[in-house]
Amino acid sequence: MSVWSSLRAAAGAAGRAAGAGVGAAAAGGSRAKFSVSAIALSGAPGNSFRITPSRWQWHKFKDMLHYYVVVGAIPATLIILYSNIFIGPAELTPIPENYTPKYWEYERHPITRFIYRYIMHSAQQDYEKYLHYLYEENEKALLRQLEAQIKLKMGERGDYQAYYYRPVTAKYIRAFKESHEETVNRIGDD
Known part of the structure; x- marks a missing residue:
């Protein structure tokens, strides 16, 4: 049972119980009882208040367009x-x-x-920007190669903990290695 049919039934029952409805008030009745459901459902049968979705968004879209x-x-x-x-x-x-x-x-x-x-931009300017990009990438590649060589040498010599950290001066480590090698050569491995 839909909401409107239940409202119609309630309005009909209220009108019969009161003995006067909207029509009685229009006929000059002294005391008429009005209800929201009776007003909403008054009129020809089938004509009722229809709830429709809002068209605000559609109107807003048209306005913006x-x-x-x-x-x-x-x-x-x-x-x-x-x-x-x-x-x-x-x-x-x-x-x-x-x-x-x-x-x-x-x-x-x-x-x-x-x-x-x-x-x-002009084609010449775009080309020169591209050449500068290639130059920068080439410089980065050269720096990465140099960094790899430095890490390789540090691993071979073992005189630094890392290329960015130097706890002591390396010349003393090298001098100690040279003196140790001389001592080992003079005395032997025993």
């Missing part, structure tokens, strides 16, 4: 139309002597020229 079309798409369309109608594509002409064209002057469309001139 219209806003961004007005703010973004319309000005962009006007700029594109202006540049195509009044400026037009570039035409090839001979390059004058003693003049080096800029990198954006090689583009045909005016909007593309604008983007290359004010937003993007």
Whole structure:
């Protein structure tokens, strides 16, 4: 049994028990009893208050769509139309002597020229940035090789605990090793 059918049954029972309902009040009854269910269910049968989901999100989406079309798409369309109608594509002409064209002057469309001139980097600048990246990576590789060689020598000689930690000066350790080797050579291993 749905909520509305139970409300209708309750409103009908309340109207019969009271002897007067909405219609009695309209007919001029002195004392009419109104209930929320009787008011909500008054009218033709089948006409009742329908609960529907909110359409607020849909209306908000439409508002935002219209806003961004007005703010973004319309000005962009006007700029594109202006540049195509009044400026037009570039035409090839001979390059004058003693003049080096800029990198954006090689583009045909005016909007593309604008983007290359004010937003993007030139191909030469991108190439030089890439070369600098390769140089930095090469320097890092050389430093890693040097570090590996240092650790190898430290392991062979055993004169340092680590290349970044030096508890004593190494010259005394080397001098002690040399004197120990001389002593072993003079006296022997016994």
